[in-house]
Structures are given as C-alpha cells and as structure tokens.
Amino acid sequence: MSTTGEAGGAGRADHRLVPLYQELRRRGVSDFAEVVASFGFPPEEYEGCRTELIALGLIVPTSGTHAAQDELQDAAWVPDGNTVASVDPEIALLRAIDRERARLRKHLAEADRTYSTLETLTATLLRPGSLSGSDVTVEAITDYRRIQQALEDILDATQETSCSMYPTGPARQNPERILRRDRGKLDQGIRIRSLYRSQDAGVPEAAEVLHMRAELGVEVRVAPELPITMVIVDDQYALLPLRPDAPGEGAILAGGPLLVRGFLSLYEHCWHTATPFGDDIAPDRGGDGLSEQQRNALRMLADGMKDEKIARHLGVSLRTVSRLISEVMQELGATSRFEAGVRALRLGWLD
Template sequence: MAIKVYTAAVHRGALPLAEARALASTEHDQVLDRLLSLRLLTLNWAGDALIPTDPEVAEALSSVPLEREIRRRQQELSELQTQLRSLMPLYREHRRRSHGSPPLTCLDDPVEVRNELALLMRECSTEFVSMQPGGGRDPQTLRGVTEESLEMLSRGIRLRGIYQHTARSSLATRSYVHQVTEKGAEIRTTVETFERMMIFDRETAVVAKRRVADEVPGAAFITDPVMVDFLYRIFENLWQSARPFEASMVETQTTTEELRRRILQLMADGLKDEAIAKRMGMSTRTCRRYIKEITDELGATSRFQAGYLVAQQGLNGGPVPASETGDI
C-alpha cells in the first residue's frame, strides 16, 4: 500500500492529501506516517499535498540521525569499557592479597574459558607463545584468531606459534600465517606430536583438557611459577627443532620427508592407521595414502608386513625418499 501511494505521488508530482488517504484505504494513517518518517514524502507548504522525495535523498536524511546515534552509543561503550578495565588491576590485586592466586584453575564451561582467554590476551604485555596441534585450523576460528593476533602485535607483543607440519597444506592456516608474519609474528611447524598450550608473559599457562566425545574441552589455567617455567621450556625445546612456516618447495619437500619418517616410526611401534593419523594431525585418508606409498616402496604386500619390515630393517631411524606425488 505504501508503494502504491508513493508511486502515485511520483506520477502526479504532488499528491493531494485526501487522495493519498483514499489510496491507503483504512490504514491511511499508518501508511502515510511510515512514508513521512522515511522522508519519501513531505507535506507542501500549505499542508494539503504530499511531495515525493528522491529515495537517495531520503536515505541520506534518514541515515544521519541513526548514524549519529550509533556513534554516540559506540562512544558510550568505549567509555564504559575503559572505566571497567581500569578497575581490573585493583580487583585482582585485592583478590591476590585476600585469597592468594590459585596455582591451578580448571574451567569446563567454554564461555568461561573464552572470557578468561580474552582477558589474558588484553592484559598480555610482552610475549605470547602457543602450540596448536591437529593440522590446519577451522577457517571461522582463524578469522577471530587473526584479529586477536594482529591486535597483540600492534601493541608490540612478541608472538610465536608452533603447528604440526600438516598445517602447511591448509589454505586458511597459510593465509593466517602470511598476515601475522608480515606484522612480526614467528610461526614454525614440527613433525612431533604435542598438546594444545598457550603461555602469556611467562606468567600464565593455559592447557586444553582432553576432549570427551564431541564436547568442547575445557582448560586448565596455571600460574605456579615452577610449572609455567617447565611448560615454557617444553615450548622452547620444540621451537628449536621446528622449521619456519614457509611456502617454498624446498621446505615443503623437507617437511614431507619428516612426515614420512615419523609415520614409519609409528608403524614400527604397531599403531593403527587411525592412531597414526591423530598423532600426525592429518585425516585418516591422507595418512593411509602415505602408508600405501611407504608399503609400495618397501615391496610389502600388506600393512602388517610393512610395519614388520620397518622394525626388522631399522628403517624408522633414517629418511625415506619423498614421493613425487606426496602432497597433503
């Protein structure tokens, strides 16, 4: 009905108010009020006719007060956040003096974990290190991680991260690495197996709890200096042997060779395909492709025989030629 009235006004140039009410039928007050509020129609100087307005002009006229209100609200939000955050040190210092800081806090609620992590990231002042197993990360998750990482880097915080070699095949992860390394972050990958961990300013370590079924795992927040230092040294030891995350062909071939050698070791240990895939941070399908290549190269007729030959010949200690098609 509103479109009908507006169309008539456009065609007539000036639509008498009485005709507009007739066109809008029984809902004329509601329809006309809506068109007037959107600035699509305006009353003439005599107040007895409606003049159509260019929709682009109406958009500008309607948007200005809304944009002004949005800016006002954003300013209020910014001031509120500043006021509340300024009280955080006071509150935390009081808690430390009154109750002491618990050396270990376990949180199971994913929302509580995210809130605590967000707080630690905001308060981080010198260095943030992390270990992220499991190959490439979810693109949606990485979008949020990218924003957080860039914000920390903009504050001059040193950021280092370790992934498994299989993360190199993830386009989303490669995009993340490209963005953050341009701003000074350092990312490396390793063939080793490890658990998810983060350390803030060498003062607080966060270790993910074991996942049960499809439930989102909780996390343990550790502030005990001895434990945090121990976990930090684990990171440093792994960091020294890890390779810089680069996209060059030489690096890709080298990491592929390391993956194959590690799979050989796990085959010799008697692990099943699914267990090997989980440790390597790759899909079972990709893992089985590697195993088939290795089995063919060994001249084995079965997965079991390949594992036996590896153990018997001591091949798990040396490199295996990388397959020309061994891309993951």
C-alpha cells in the first residue's frame, strides 16, 4: 500500500488516500482505525495507509485528550495507538520543503568535505598542467586488470573526442558495455570515431556490433589493414600495445599533447584512407560522411557566421567549433574555410 521511498519522501499517492485524508481533516482528531474501517479498507491495509499519511506529514499520532503541562515536561505523555490529528496540507508541504532543504544542505556539506579531502590528497600528486599542459608521461602496464582500468579512466575523462582502432575486431569487446558508454558520451556531445578491419564487416557477430554503434551515431569506418590497436582521448591520452606484434604482453599509456599528437596523426591517416561503414543505417549521418553536428557547423560557416556565434548556436565551446570546422575541411580536402564552403555547395552538401 505504502508508496513512500527510502528517504521518507512520498511517491505517487494511492488515490484512496484522498477521501480518507478529507474525512480525517473533517474530524480533526479521530480514531484512525475507525475512519479506515468506515471506508471498507481491508484490515491489512490499515498500517500502510497510516504510514503513508504520516510520511507525507498529513497526520500525526496524538491523544484523544490534551496532555497536561507536567506530563510534557517529564516526557510522561505518549500518543494513543490509533488516535491521530490531521495537519493542514499547506503546513505539511512547508515542512516537507524544510526537510528537503536540510537534506540537500547535508549532502552539499558532505560533497564539500569530500572535495576538500581529494584536493588535499592529490595536491602533491598532480603536476602543474598534467591534465591540460604539455607534460609528457609514459607508463608501461603489464597487468591486464590495470590496462582495463586505465582504458576506463581515460575514456571517462573524454571532453571532445575519442578515437579507436581495433585490428583484432570487436570480438574481445563487451557489446553491452561499449554501447552503454557510447550512448552516454554521445549524449554529452562527444564525437566518437572507431576503425575496424574490412573483414570484420563480413563476420555476422562483429558486423552486428558495428551496426549497433553506427545506429547510435558513432562514426565507424573500415580498412583492409590497420597497423596497431589504439585508443586516443582528445589529444591528452593514448593507449597502445607495449609490443605491436604481441599485444597480449602489455600496454603503454602515453599522456601529454606533445606525444599524443604524433599518434593522432597516424590515426588521422588511417581514418581518411578508410571507408565509411553503416551510412545507410545511421540516422544522423548523410551521404556526405559528415555528422549532423558537422553539417550544422558547415551551414553556419557558409552563412558567414563567426566562430563565437556558431558556438552559441550549437551549445559548444570555441575549441569544439574549431575542431568541427577543421574536420569538415579535411573531409572536403579544402585548405581554407572559403574553399570548404564552395566545395560543399558544389557537392550539394548544403541543400
């Protein structure tokens, strides 16, 4: 019967509580069991109704007679088992709001303490600029569990785009986990690109994973050969095998733009020589090979909008706009923004 949640708040109230509460309001102070019985509720629903209304703050246990002052002072007074007093709904609502405010203040205080503790603990571990600066870091990892954790960590840190290539295909990947992660990142506006071998598209199980990713909006391409397993996040992190000829021996986690951009150049070469996969089923891609976000940026660019205005229209940062336009120019083989607009117009991409 009760619809209250774990925190004591109420969910959707049972419609039968409304007339019951109205009768309790009419009586003011009454025997709860007697009122419930008058509505013909089964005995087993008595406690559920009572708990629900108390949780909502609409009734409070009380006594049939007023308590003496000395009884209240020495805590000798206790409410009757069945007698309750009704509470004005506006008062109940204000009390509920106060309780929620107190709960939120408590959670904010706990979050603030956690943040301060983490800040203190990590202050000596993080180098200045280690997340966005030019420091170069290289870590060799041989423990498989640590490799998986490193992969999860860098993917969770994605801000703009993630790139991956899998010469071994998706056979070793967990499809449910991949799709759940893809969906979350795409919802955040993050661009996801993934390269597979052409032969994987001919394997039903592997092709199904590629199709599902493409349907979500992941940019998937295939190539006859791929040089190395690689995952790149923004221009900050790259995860690749310790030995390309023996990928099972371990991995290298590289950090810092100066180092990662070299791997990104290799990825871009493989990407632009690969063939788009699944354009016929991906809902947010056209025959031009551009994502919907790239197409919108291209249209605004052709209309003469400045980067700042494009960023406001798309709800993204200036850095993202710069990246989108750079990707569009690469896709068109253009060396300038003007040339990109002209070529897109000629190809009918702006229709």
